[in-house]
Amino acid sequence: xxxxxxxxNVTLREFGCEQSLLSRPDGSASFIQGDTSVLAGVxxxxxxxxSKEIYDRATLEVLIQPKVGLPSVRERSQEQxxxxxxxxxxxxxxxxxxxxxxxxxxxxxDGSLLSCSLNAACMALMDAGLxxxxxxxxxxxAIDTEGKIITDPSATQEKESRALMTFAIDSKEGRVLMSAxxxxxxxxxxxxxxxxxxxxxxxxxxxxxxxxQRRYSKTL
Amino acid sequence: xxxxxxxxxxxxxLLKAIEExxxxxxxxxxxxxxxxxxxGTDFGCCYVDLGKTRVMAQVxxxxxxxxxxxxNEGIMFFNIELSPMASPAFEQGRxxxxxxxxxxxxxxxxxxxxxxxxxxxxxxxxxxVWQIRVDVHMLNHxxxxxxxxxxxxxxxxxxxxRPDVGIQGDEVTVxxxxxxxxxxxxxxxxxxxxxxxFFQQGTYLLVDPCEREERIMDGLLxxxxxxxxxxxxxxxxxxxxLLKEQVMRCSKIASVKVSEITELISKALENDKKAxxxxxxxxxxxxxxxxxxxxxxxxxxxxxxxDVTDRANDIVQKxxxxxxxxxxxxxxxxxxxQVGQGLQNTWGLEEDDExxxxxxxxxxxxxxxxxxxxxxxxxxKVESRxxxxxxISDSEEEEVVILQPEMIDKAPKxxxxxxHQKGAAASKKRQKK
Numbered sequence: 211x212x213x214x215x216x217x218x219n220v221t222l223r224e225f226g227c228e229q230s231l232l233s234r235p236d237g238s239a240s241f242i243q244g245d246t247s248v249l250a251g252v253x254x255x256x257x258x259x260x261s262k263e264i265y266d267r268a269t270l271e272v273l274i275q276p277k278v279g280l281p282s283v284r285e286r287s288q289e290q291x292x293x294x295x296x297x298x299x300x301x302x303x304x305x306x307x308x309x310x311x312x313x314x315x316x317x318x319x320d321g322s323l324l325s326c327s328l329n330a331a332c333m334a335l336m337d338a339g340l341x342x343x344x345x346x347x348x349x350x351x352a353i354d355t356e357g358k359i360i361t362d363p364s365a366t367q368e369k370e371s372r373a374l375m376t377f378a379i380d381s382k383e384g385r386v387l388m389s390a391x392x393x394x395x396x397x398x399x400x401x402x403x404x405x406x407x408x409x410x411x412x413x414x415x416x417x418x419x420x421x422x423q424r425r426y427s428k429t430l
Numbered sequence: 431x432x433x434x435x436x437x438x439x440x441x442x443x444l445l446k447a448i449e450e451x452x453x454x455x456x457x458x459x460x461x462x463x464x465x466x467x468x469x470g471t472d473f474g475c476c477y478v479d480l481g482k483t484r485v486m487a488q489v490x491x492x493x494x495x496x497x498x499x500x501x502n503e504g505i506m507f508f509n510i511e512l513s514p515m516a517s518p519a520f521e522q523g524r525x526x527x528x529x530x531x532x533x534x535x536x537x538x539x540x541x542x543x544x545x546x547x548x549x550x551x552x553x554x555x556x557x558x559v560w561q562i563r564v565d566v567h568m569l570n571h572x573x574x575x576x577x578x579x580x581x582x583x584x585x586x587x588x589x590x591x592r593p594d595v596g597i598q599g600d601e602v603t604v605x606x607x608x609x610x611x612x613x614x615x616x617x618x619x620x621x622x623x624x625x626x627x628f629f630q631q632g633t634y635l636l637v638d639p640c641e642r643e644e645r646i647m648d649g650l651l652x653x654x655x656x657x658x659x660x661x662x663x664x665x666x667x668x669x670x671x672l673l674k675e676q677v678m679r680c681s682k683i684a685s686v687k688v689s690e691i692t693e694l695i696s697k698a699l700e701n702d703k704k705a706x707x708x709x710x711x712x713x714x715x716x717x718x719x720x721x722x723x724x725x726x727x728x729x730x731x732x733x734x735x736x737d738v739t740d741r742a743n744d745i746v747q748k749x750x751x752x753x754x755x756x757x758x759x760x761x762x763x764x765x766x767x768q769v770g771q772g773l774q775n776t777w778g779l780e781e782d783d784e785x786x787x788x789x790x791x792x793x794x795x796x797x798x799x800x801x802x803x804x805x806x807x808x809x810x811k812v813e814s815r816x817x818x819x820x821x822i823s824d825s826e827e828e829e830v831v832i833l834q835p836e837m838i839d840k841a842p843k844x845x846x847x848x849x850h851q852k853g854a855a856a857s858k859k860r861q862k863k
Binding site: 230249278315 | 432470471472475482484486488490511513514515516517518522563565567569570571572711713722723724725726727728729730731732733739741742743745746
């Protein structure tokens with residue numbers, strides 16, 4: 211049975227967030243976890259192409275742009291993860307036959323990229339003022355070769371890990387909205403990682419609250 | 431997504447203001463917007479803010495085979511991405527006219543001016559050279575993307591460090607950044623492009639147009655120059671007729687602007703070098719402005735882990751036991767493998783007495799095995815009935831009379847697919863009323 215590691219390994223790196231930093235998109239935010247940074251921009255609700263319109267909901271499109279080269283299959287799978295999380299928390303039926311476009315630009319990748327993208331996406335959606343039923347955040351856990359759990363791993367920690375898991379946690383009840391895993395692990399390890407992510411997500415949600423409170427403390 | 435079209439009153443207002451030598455943001459005719467250059471964590475990454483226009487450039491390198499026509503020169507590759515984030519008019523993947531124009535201009539400005547020494551990028555002549563790739567991403571489009579892109583590209587190239595290479599006879603070793611310090615590219619000069627927009631058929635001119643001004647302009651003149659007052663590239667688009675004096679005047683303005691911008695770039699590179707030497711952390715994270723109300727930073731925190739193990743064990747125990755895993759394949763008879771038990775045939779059809787061929791291929795094993803066993807059962811049943819045609823279904827189709835008794839054919843088949851189809855056909859055959 212796996213032991214939970216001592217608290218020195220289970221830390222979250224330094225966070226940073228800036229909202230409304232771009233003038234063209236309706237909502238934008240940059241999220242920084244340690245050295246990993248992602249910039250998110252949201253356009254919507256806007257006109258949608260007839261081929262893509264859905265009669266009773268908004269059509270959400272997610273685009274992830276890597277730093278070097280053109281988007282490939284890896285970006286497509288990450289886009290799918292982010293889109294499913296957003297669709298679970300956005301109130302899409304309030305904007306039928308409209309399009310919501312979420313664009314994520316990777317500024318620097320030093321591990322935990324998918325969770326940083328999820329966090330940036332949530333802050334950008336909030337900045338755009340889109341109605342959501344709950345907020346979501348992303349937490350990445352890595353299990354290293356000795357069996358210890360590391361949250362928010364850096365790129366070197368990710369490379370040396372045996373398994374890597376990213377969970378999207380919702381803010382209302384702390385349930386798992388999305389999970390993307392890589393590597394082999396036992397059922398116990400999975401449940402422990404989920405429990406750890408839920409604990410970590412509380413810190414992230416508190417950070418969201420602090421950012422937004424600071425931002426609206428003066429009317430801009 | 432479509433961009434909101436420009437209204438007529440906006441257009442008239444802007445034109446009238448330009449006639450009175452006034453600009454929307456209060457600049458003078460020849461003024462540039464506030465420019466800010468920051469660098470990313472790794473070498474070759476640079477962010478440029480020109481007013482509200484935001485651009486990011488990243489340089490990367492790779493060892494490739496050189497071009498046939500130039501075996502001892504490296505390759506430069508430029509790519510400008512008009513990200514949909516920059517403007518609702520930009521679409522992902524579509525090579526729009528603007529994208530082609532910007533790409534071509536940047537190539538002419540940087541590649542054709544020979545600002546980078548490509549011969550120094552050669553490792554083994556004719557076999558291995560460095561390919562330097564510059565990706566420029568537009569993050570926010572508020573006018574004058576070309577200037578911002580050219581500044582970002584040349585600054586990123588100046589900032590970039592390529593891995594050191596050692597050649598000993600035939601062996602080429604590429605050292606990682608930890609083994610040997612990476613070396614900068616050899617850059618002769620820094621071409622910077624300056625854009626001039628013309629209004630009212632060339633009567634009025636503005637430097638560094640913002641997005642609204644770009645929409646109402648008649649034509650654009652782009653001059654790429656370096657600080658030694660050498661023109662690297664000129665492009666005039668929009669079909670406006672310019673007088674010789676106008677072009678000369680623009681080039682004079684451009685030389686002043688270029689020297690200012692080159693000064694700014696050198697200062698930024700110098701500051702970054704100093705910061706890296708002092709061991710400070712560099713990157714987008716550091717350059718995030720702290721004092722703004724829209725920005726917040728939180729330090730490294732630890733996560734409370736008191737009842738995690740209990741919760742996890744709880745959940746696992748309450749969960750259902752996993753299904754029995756199937757052991758390795760069982761071999762009931764030579765040439766036949768069986769994985770799993772298989773289920774009763776739920777198609778509801780009686781099998782014909784046509785025997786299934788024995789199967790050598792492993793792919794359709796389970797099905798074949800089931801069908802074989804099923805048909806053996808049927809075969810027995812039919813034999814006991816004595817070969818009469820038995821009424822099975824209530825279908826209204828014609829009576830089918832079997833002319834010849836079926837022969838059991840035990841010849842093995844080679845391909846799995848054809849047997850599979852035959853099996854399907856056999857199972858579909860019914861004895862009809």
